[in-house]
Amino acid sequence: MTTKTxxxxxxxxxxxxxxxxxSINVLGYSLTPTQIGIGFGILSTxxxxxxxxxxxYQKVEEIANLDIGAYQxxxxxxxxxxxxQQKLLKSMESNLNDAKTNMxxxxxxxxxxxxxxxxxxxxxxxxxxxxKTDLEDRIQKALxxxxxxxx
Numbered sequence: 584m585t586t587k588t589x590x591x592x593x594x595x596x597x598x599x600x601x602x603x604x605x606s607i608n609v610l611g612y613s614l615t616p617t618q619i620g621i622g623f624g625i626l627s628t629x630x631x632x633x634x635x636x637x638x639x640y641q642k643v644e645e646i647a648n649l650d651i652g653a654y655q656x657x658x659x660x661x662x663x664x665x666x667x668q669q670k671l672l673k674s675m676e677s678n679l680n681d682a683k684t685n686m687x688x689x690x691x692x693x694x695x696x697x698x699x700x701x702x703x704x705x706x707x708x709x710x711x712x713x714x715k716t717d718l719e720d721r722i723q724k725a726l727x728x729x730x731x732x733x734x
Contacts, residue, residue: 606613614622 602616604615606615607619608614609619
């Protein structure tokens with residue numbers, strides 16, 4: 584059994600010419616596919632430009648309708664708050680410096696008092712030590728005294 588295969592050659596150039604020369608009737612006008620493509624491109628460009636212009640107009644209208652006075656009022660309030668915060672901060676800084684100075688003075692006075700008490704305590708300890716030594720010497724002399732009656 585043999586099968587016959589039918590091969591068909593397609594003439595590409597003839598097909599291109601046939602498509603290029605084909606005309607389509609649109610609204611009573613005879614147009615080629617190329618003319619329809621060019622018309623579509625021109626029409627879409629015009630519509631896109633109109634849409635972009637309309638969108639831009641909306642944005643400009645939106646900006647034109649902004650209440651700049653309200654924004655200025657809010658900015659003035661923010662400025663007032665900033666100034667009051669700066670004043671408060673300066674006041675706090677001044678108070679901290681005063682407190683630091685007072686703490687330094689107190690520390691100095693306490694240090695002087697501690698040194699004074701240390702000196703007095705050292706003198707007292709020296710006196711106690713001297714009295715202790717004197718008392719031990721007297722006790723020893725009394726014990727060493729032959730008249731004390733101890734043997």
